[in-house]
Amino acid sequence: MSTDDWKRQAAEQALSFVEDGMKLGLGTGSTAAKFVELLGARVRTGLKVICVPTSEATRIQAAALGIPLSTLDETPSLDLTVDGADELDEDLRLIKGGGGALLREKIVAVASERVVIIADNSKLVDVLGRFPLPLEVVPFGLRATEGLIGKLAADIGLEGDITLRRGTDGKPFLTDNGNHILDCAFGSIDDPEALEDALKLVPGVVESGLFLGIADVGIIAGPKGVEVLAGIEIDFEEDV
Known part of the structure; x- marks a missing residue:
């Protein structure tokens, strides 16, 4: 499998956190885009959500997929944000901002009850800083x-x-x-x-681009399958 496949696997697992009626934050970047794509498919089959994008690029993608959109001014409190990371460590400390959306990403994340980070295994590091x-x-x-x-x-x-x-x-x-x-x-x-x-x-x-004490769950996909790093108790739904 390719890195692109692993990104999609992580995004698929993140869908297990999404429930009907949720208010969601949508991240920015290549991995977050996989989640937005999959979420759009769920919306087309009847899932009811309202979403706040973290960048204009994500807004354009989500709108094209028919995902209902809002802003933080209209929807200031979110249930869940799903986003990617340029790096993360075992303590769920992150470096973000490779796509240039770090400010909006952080604002949306902090406005969320729960933050799930999705990534391929190349982003998991022992010490932050390999990525500028x-x-x-x-x-x-x-x-x-x-x-x-x-x-x-x-x-x-x-x-x-x-x-x-x-x-x-x-x-x-x-x-x-x-x-x-x-x-x-x-x-x-x-x-x-x-x-x-x-x-x-x-x-x-x-x-x-340091996101410290913000992420609750990290979903890492790679050649050995999907690994979940969690700072909270989680309960996956079986039907994703």
Whole structure:
């Protein structure tokens, strides 16, 4: 089986958490897109849900599949969010933001009663940091912000290139919120909580791609099957 197949397996398992009448958050990225695709098929067979997408890309996909959509202003409390991750560890700490939607993803996740992360097994790591950490930052004062990020990271023993993300046209990438992304290649982040605390001191950082204490369940699919990492008690429905 391919990585694409494993992503789909994880997405299929996540459907076991979905119940009729739920208010759902829909994640962003290639794995989350598998879940949206499968959810659309369930909606067409009668499942009743209302969903809040975490990006314009997800909104467009979900709308094309006929999934009923809302916003957090209209639906401020959600039952469940299903999203992917660029990395996760055994403690369900995540790095997200490879798709540039980390701010909306975090807002939606925190508004949810339960957060399920789906991924193929290449995303499961012992220590976060192999994937460069994305930070959403305001365009104003970008170089000053970058310099302060580097200084505070160095204070806790982290160093590495901090790169302004660019789009396929070579121009600075813009998030759905009109901000930039800085990708921080710090290497192994042994204490992500300390880094998160440091980043909160930088006024130009809108949000970091560190998702700590947010995920409740991780569903990891790979050559050995599906593994479930859970910080809560779970009860799978048999019919998924």
